[in-house]
Amino acid sequence: MVIQALLIAIIMFLTKFLDWGFFNINIRPIWIGPLVGLALGDLREGILMGAAIEAVFLGTFSVGGSVPSDISSAAVFGTAFGILLNKGTSAAVALSIPIGLLAVLLFNLIAGVIFNFVVDFEDRAINNHNDKLFTAAHYFAIIFYPLVFGIAAFIIMMVGVEPVKNLMDNMPAFVNNALTAMSAALPAVGMAILVNSMWDKQLIPFFFVGFVLAAYLNLGTMPIAVLGAAFAVYYILTDFSKRKNHQNPDGPAAGKSGNANSEEMEDFLS
Amino acid sequence: MSNQTKNLTAEDKKNIHSIFWRGFTVMGEMTYVRMQGPGFGWTMMPLMRKLYKDDDQYYAAVKRHMQYFNTNPVFLPFLQGIVYQMEKENAEKPVENIEESVQGLKVGLMGPLAGLGDSFFTGTWRVITTGVALGLAAKGNILGPILFLLLFHIPYYLVRYYGGVLGYKVGANYIAEAQSSGLLKSITKGCSMLGLIMIGAMSFLNVPLKFTVNTKFGGVPFKLQDTLDGILKGIVPLAVIWFLIWLLRKKKVSTTAVLISVIVVSAVLGGLGIII
Incomplete structure (x- = not known):
């Protein structure tokens, strides 16, 4: 379990680092799912769950820096729990939604609060004519944000799997139908958000x-x-x-x- | 323009590579207050050092590039290149109000360029490549994810790099012209059009919502979904999507509220066995 949790933490760190730290790669469930699947020894399930989560999150993307849901957390934990609990794609999708929404809180804590102190520190460094300090702070920020998410992922994988498993096991049968309906309906939200973001009367x-x-x-x-x-x-x-x-x-x-x-x-x- | 293409010296290429590679970290210290601003300042540091040997001038330049800035990163090197040319003019012969003119240009261009980048890469190209890849991935084929990574990112990084080359070469005047002539607007609209066609297609392909209730009317079995499909295939997802768009646009409901309502409503209807 420690090794699996560590691998998941590394995947989390990498997706965050390659997204904002360096390279600005487009983090999407469609390729995060297979990575998690590979780490947990079930590549095929990872691909399937990544694809199912992608369909739901197609309309979720960062607009002007603010994100409605944390895509990498949703994809990493959705797939990881889906595989570890052996509950299939609809459970993976259903878990990914609340996780994505919760993880935005952590994101907002970093971009909305902590990084303001970093920027303030950098302003003072430049005012004091010390560009080396600016560079150091910049590197710190680049590593800090993915690192926090990586550590959070490790902790959640270490302590979270059992409670989530108990929760899912004790669910009555109709909950399964509810989860399936949810994963069928949620892509509609993504489509609506996309249309709304590209709204142009002439082109509708x-x-x-x-x-x-x-x-x-x-x-x-x-x-x-x-x-x-x-x-x-x-x-x-x-x-x-x-x-x-x-x-x-x-x-x-x-x-x-x-x-x-x-x-x-x-x-x-x- | 084609003449200028051949005139990049080794020094110019080094400069372009510097802003291109450093530009990848621009999101690293994103805040809601100054957005990518401080990151932008950091990406310009080596070039500003080259232009301004004097410490005061150098730090003044870095400082003015740490102000509020935000755009789609795909056009970041393009803007960095233009900014470099403006700063170069200033370094050779001090321009009056350089602070205002550089910041004015950045703020003036970041919006239209973000619009173009979002409508093309985020709204259109990402949707197309995801759509193609999803078809394979939904069958468990690893080619799907790989295809997405390659198809989306190769043009993305090419535009990013050559945008930098273009911005570095042409400076501020050309892009001001492209914007005032309406070219950016035409391209953005064309991309939105393609994006909307794709979103329309995927609204049918990726929203498998349907009714599962079956009853009997006077002994005749009645399947609600079949009847609805007879009217218009995919009418259920279509109606749901447009209802949600109406909520987002006309009722100004937040995306999070819409998301949570859809979760609740679909879970209840699914639990009761009315929909899949």
Whole structure:
């Protein structure tokens, strides 16, 4: 158990470190699940649970630095408990939700409180013309945030598995149905958040285009993405030349500037 | 522009690599007060040292880059490159109000660039690559997760790196032009369009919500879900999603409140055997 807890702690540290400490990798349950599965000796379950948790968390992402739910905690603990308790993917998903919400508290403690002291320390270092101290504080912050989560993960894995197991074992049968329904309904929240975050009245009809392509033409995501990209490129080019012509509405000159601009845009895109 | 491309000296490349690699730590000390600001200041330190030999000038420069700043990190090197060029001008021939003009440029560009990065990488490209990968991962295939890591991140890091090269080369003027001409806006809108198509598709593919109640009306078996599917396939997830969007947009309900309500309602209905 100590080794497993240690491995989980390392995975937690790494996801946090690669996300914010260094590299800004996109932490997603879809690849955290398999890592946890590998650490606990059941890769296949890890992949399946990672995929199920990903579907729920698809709409969860950091907006301007604030996160509605801590994705890596949700994915790491959801998969770990799911595998260790042998309760299947719906239990993994159901556990990942409250864990993600709780872990945000720890996140807010660090980014909302502790790091303000770090920044204050750095301000004073720069005012005192000591950039080495600034660098030291910066490195401290980079290590501190993943480390806190790693240590928390170790403690939770050491003391948390038995209580959670007892809780799950003593649940009556209808709870299982409730968990399944929950994991079927929660991806809807993600989709709603995504639509809300990209809201643009003019473009909303395209949501239904995508829906019908999937529902009635039985297309997978890849062909739909190709079709959508074709629409999008057409839209960008037309919209941009319209903007340009609107800015220079003087007859033949407008056509000429439209040309110049499309070259300019190719430069920008290349 | 193509002429400028070939004119990067070894020194320039070293500078670009410095901001590119240091830029990876920009989130490391994120706070809700100054966001990525202090991290941004740290990423610029070596280049500021090169530009300003005088200690007072150097620390003044670092200090002005520690102020509030926040953007999608994919365009960070691009902005760092532009900022470097502005500071370089200032170091060669002091610019009046450099503090205001640099901060003005950063604050002016971080919003549109964050919008572009979020709508393309977070809203569109991530959704597409996740969608493709989920199909494989849901069958237990390890290629799914690997595909996601590669498909999402290779373009991400390429844009990040070459954005830095572009920003370093062209300086502030070009991007100001791209923004005022509406190019950024057009691209952002195009990306949102593709994103919405994908979200629409995944609303059908990834929300397996359906009714399980079966009753009889006058001896005729009645399956609610079949009837609903006859009206419009996937009408249940569609209705639920749009109800939630309505809550988020019109009723200004917080995402956490929506999440918790959906958990409670679906758990109750599932426990009663009404839905899956």
